[in-house]
Amino acid sequence: MIQKFHQRLPVIKIILFLVGYLWMVAIPLPELGRTTYIDENALQPAQVSTYWNWGDVHTADKYLEDLEKLRDRNATSREYVQSTTVPHTLAYTFDRRADYIKNEFQRAGLSAATQKYSFSVGNTDLTGANAYAVSSSPRASGNEAMVIAASWIRRHDEGEEELNLRGISTVLALAKFLKGYSLWAKDIVFVVGDGYLDGMQAWLSAYHGATQSKELPHSSGVIWNALAIDYACHSFSHLGVFHEGVNGRLPNQDLINSFERISRYTGGVPVVLYDHVQDHVSLPWIPKFIRTNPTFQKYATNAKNVLRHVGYQAPGTPSGIHGLFHQYRIDAFTMYAVCAHGPHGFHALGKVIESTLRTMNNLLERLHASFFFYILTDAVHFNKIGSYLPSAILISIALMFHGLDTWVAAGWTVEEDESPSSDEKPDEKPSEAKTPKWTRRQRPVLPVLSIMAATHLLGTVLFLLLSSNYTLASYQTTSYILFTALAVIPLGAALLRTEQQPHNAPLSTVLKALNLCFASTIISILSVLNFSLALTLSITLGVPLVASSASPTTKWPIKGIQYSLYILLAAGWLLFLPEQTKSVLWNWEVLSVWFAPVVCVVYVPLVLQAAIVNLL
Amino acid sequence: MKLAHLWGFIVLFNTSCLCRAQLSEYFNERLSIKPLKDGKIASTLTFTTVLKNGTPRDPGLLHTEDESQHYRLFPLALGQILREYGVTEMHLTLNAGKWNYDSWGQPAEAGVGNGAELWAWIGDGALARNALAGLFCSSLGSLDELRTTSPVEVFRPEGSLPSSSLHQLRHASHPSESVCTENLTPFIKLLPCKSSAGLASLLNPHKLFDANWHGMGVHVLWHEGEGVEVRLTFQTVSDPLRSSFIRKQDWSLESLFGRKVEKACRAAGSSHIQVALPRNTPYNISPQPTVAENDEALYDIQAVNKPINVAMQYMQEFQRQDLPSSATLSIQRTLKESSQSHGQLSVILRNHQPNPVQAIYLETMPWIVQFYLHTLTATVNDIPQPSVFSNLSYIPAIPHSRPTTFHVLLSIPANSTLRLTMDVTKAFLRYTEHPPDAQRGWDLPPAIIYPLDQPRMYTPTLLVDLATPDFSMPYNVIIFTCTLVAFIFGSIFNLLTRKFVVVSVALKGRD
Helix, strand or coil: CHHHHHHCHHHHHHHHHHHHHHHHHHCCCHHHCEECCCCCHHHCCCCCCCCCCHHHHHHHHHHHHHHHHHHHCCCCCCEEEECCCCCHHHHHHHCHHHHHHHHHHHHCCCEEEEEEEEEEECCEEEEEEEEEEEECCCCCCCCEEEEEEEECECCCCCCCCCECHHHHHHHHHHHHHHCCCCCCCCEEEEEEECCCHHHHHHHHHHHCCCCCCCCCCCCCCEEEEEEEEECCCCEEEEEEEECCCHHHCCCCHHHHHHHHHHHHHHHCCCEEECCCCCCCCCCCCCCHHHHCCHHHHHHHHHHHHHHHHHHHHCCCCCCCCHHHHHHHCCEEEEEEEEEECCCECHHHHHHHHHHHHHHHHCCCCCCCCCCCCEEEEECCEEEEHHHHHHHHHHHHHHHHHHHHHHHHHHCEEEECCCCCCCCCCCCCCCCCCCCCEEEECECCHHHHHHHHHHHHHHHHHHHHHHCCHHHHHCHHHHHHHHHHHHHHHHHHHHHHCCCCCCCECCHHHHHHHHHHHHHHHHHHHHHHHCHHHHHHHHHHHHHHHHHCCCCCCCCHHHHHHHHHHHHHHHHHHHHHCHHHHHHHHHHHHHHCCCHHHHHHHHHHHHHHHHHHHHHC | CHHHHHHHHHHHHHHHHHHHHHCCEEEEEEEEEEECCCCCEEEEEEEEEEEECCCCCCHHHCCCCCCCCCCCCCCHHHHHHHHHHCEEEEEEEEEECCCCHHHHCCCCCCCCCCEEEEEEEECCCCCCHHHHHHHHCCCHHHCCCCCCECCCCCCCCCCCCCCCCCCEEEEEEECCCCCCHHHHHHHHHCCCCCCCCHHHHHCCHHHHCCCCEEEEEEEEEEECCCEEEEEEEEEEEECCCCCCCCCCCCEEHHHHHCCCECCCCCCEEEEEEEEECCCCCCEEEECCCCEEECCEEEEECCCCCCCECCEEEECCCCCCCCCCCCCCEEEEEEEECCCCCEEEEEEEEEECCCCCEEEEEEEEECCCEEECHHHCEEEECCEECHHHEEEEEEECCECCCECEEEEEEEEECCCCEEEEEEEEEECCCCHHHCCCCHHHCEEECCCEEEECCCCCEECCCEEECCCCCCCHHHHHHHHHHHHHHHHHHHHHHHHHHCCCCCCCHHHHHHC
16 A cells, blocks of 8 residues: 555655645635625624714814824924934924824823834834823723724835825724713724834834833723724725734634625625725736636636735735734724725714724624634635645645655665565565665765754844844845855855765755755644745745755756755845845834744745755 | 410510610611712712611521511611621622722722622621622622632721621622622612612612713621611712713703602601812802802702702813822733733832822732732832832632732832732633633732722722633534434423323214
8 A cells, every 4th residue: 555655656746736736726716715704693793873973074074184284284203213313302302293192082081192112123213102092981891992093104015105194083083982972891992003013013012011111001901803994085985904914813704704794784885805996807918708707807806815915914014004913812904995086985984983893892702713714805705724725735745745755765775786685675576577676775864954954043144134233224235245145155065965875875865855844844834824924935945845956966067057046046035125125124123023034044944955955 | 375376476576676676777868979070970879777786696606596686777688698697797899890090089989899899707607698699689609719818908897896706807809790780679679768769769770870880889887886887889970071062061960860859768867969069160059059068068858849950050161181190099900911821910000199108909819810929020110129018918829719819018109100010820721610701801800909098999800811712613512412402302301291192073073
């Protein structure tokens, strides 16, 4: 049985790879997914009458006027100050805006305060001031809280920074409005964060005591849910959902599903995933008869969503300020107003938020029930864990099989000896005239493990150097130096290259075997922590690691080309993706996103090992 | 035979007459209303019944038959429990909400911790918690050994204790107990006029349970030479400015309680409404108070025209301002939960006084959160200062059986902020120990700060997340299985016990 399996292993490996990669491509297929549903009975979405009305819209409009005046007077609380040139105190003279928001909260009868913060990344200081208020709900013990948050700068991936003035006006008007009802069972906390991600990160870490910064003067209980409001343009046609958090954590799907239903039934606003209206994907390079096929259109729109999801989740970048809440086990998402010429505004948004809060207020327990593993293909369809996880796992299994195969092969050698021996002949075939004699040989595990440890050490050093202040300040030159170092140092492994001995397996084969097994383990572990990262790794590591050639007989020029290709795969991002690298490092410094260390300490060494396999 | 019965009856009658002659009872009621600085209105209803010359039962004699008791005004249902368990002093409070000391100052009744709190000075016996739970329809039965402590320094007897026998303190609190109408109805039943007359008619559940904070209390005390006193209290904090369209702090009995006082309670010896008058703002109070002096208006319900609806009208809109705290200390207590197994308890005490304050800090923590006492640190204005502690006493918890009792005397310097931190470890529970709503977390009782010579103060309660399995799947399976078993049992039982008889109706018709 095992023998048969071993004989068919090459076919099995190929099938595993093919099915794995095809499965990845198939994830956006509507047939793999199913429609969303509400799992938690207590939520009861869209079952309440809302009280938010035109009077409250007027309040929000007045707040908006004030905020626009403040903006025009350039009352900024955010300053990027070179700490070397300007003393710290100057940065704090511009917190009029946070004070305005705090005063408005207090006038509404809430306990409010401001919080000043500062992050230092490289040699730049990032400072700002948040404002927040706690509304103690009547008769509530103050043990549980819900958060409504807005950041000063609107959600953006890169490029233009837009101010989230309408979002902040909504929060202020809601603070005044929600306090008037005695039906809240949990405290409501209103937070207006400065900047984009930095302000909210500072507030959250102070609230949870993660940093030794000053204690917030007003506190409430454990935060269960949070809504981030993002509304910048005059009016909107759809409400978008952003849900990916730091390190790829996702909020409980019930929260998003409830919001989708509430928005549809209570607010009358259609919901889309992310900020693009998903009716049509234009792909001019595809023949028209395929392009216009409705099934293909559905696939293409879903695929776009899945790709965006992987794009946020794999690097662990939060897709909005909501993502920061996930670090503290708070289910949160961003309600994103998709800009359009009408028809919706404060009225619809307020109603939707009020009703969503009522739904969150119904919760007797935290959202749970394992509803955290999913891929949304659009706002009302999702793939559950069983329908996407196998893709990466199959690749990981294929890698493991190949690694074990290589490991077994390294332990045996064929000798052209005629003398028959009864032992150690797993593949003996009596029908053949010349029986190859299989003999055991030593596998040099210790040197290989030392090589692997050395590469990981190199990765750690790379990470420490990259995240140092000096590198962040002068990235241009440092990146070239680091790349050169990464390209040259592994060459030292060639010194270990010894003459092929008959009783010892070649270093390269053993290294390849262990390298593959290790990569496989990493991918399967990551697949339940951050599926998109596992998916990306199974693409970038899968075929390249299998393809690394462990034959010592290859000619040197070919070896050189192979080696340089692997080095490019391992560290090319240092040269070709400087902006992305910087933002990933910023994410690590400020938000503690694990992507930078994972790339440096896990991914780079794995590919370097494959490069060394070629070299030896 | 008959004669003997008759004699017995006469003797019994005589003795009861004798008792009544000895024990006179009186009942007083009072409502005090006070505007708070953040625009809210605090009102306290107090109903006091005194059993003159009554004495508590000696806890040492619980096994012998009790002497008979006869009450006119004193609540019989409560009296029986007190005698049965030999309770000398007892305080039961059921509150909902977080008392905001900074804006509301000291409450009229000190016990304002969220949820249920019961403390009693009794003999060596068990706490009458199950009897009280039955009387007040609340889950006091859960105040078991897992929650019972004896912090005598903070809960000193408010009345007197008989010197003849030894008394012990039992204290327990249940922070997640919710309080509502089902607790108010038995409360009203203890009053001589129920809710049909007098101030008790203001106990309207629709309004009381819509307040921002409400709490009821039952206090039993014994004053030597005076008698046994039962004090029933109901405190509320209402917000006349709740709707953002209302600008004035106006209130009236109708707006606070939804009712007027229609008639006086004849059983009441005195029946007063006491209103604290605002100082710096013009107002109009109607009707004319019986007495008005020292910023206080007093209405004698028995004397004034009824129905009476005391109403306060302000001339100016209410101005919200950031006033300094009106409490001696501002307290902030948080639990930073860094992981599933560890956390840090932090208590911040701000002293607003120009003089140092000495206060006892008391934690009575269930065993699920255990302290690492060696990590206890104190900073005063961010400077480490271990000298603030004295008289530290610590009874560590025993898993699955005894709670922690930790108290320490703190000296807080004038105008400064004291910050205490202590690392805690969170227990890993057996799966049967999880509550049905396991994902909510566990409520921890409030800590008590007891500034010497002042009423004690309660911190807000906390919620702790312990490592919890996702019960949803097993629970579904259990529920499904139980339903199936019940269904099968029901049908089989039905089949087994029912008698099937053929009734020949058709034949009869043909005949």
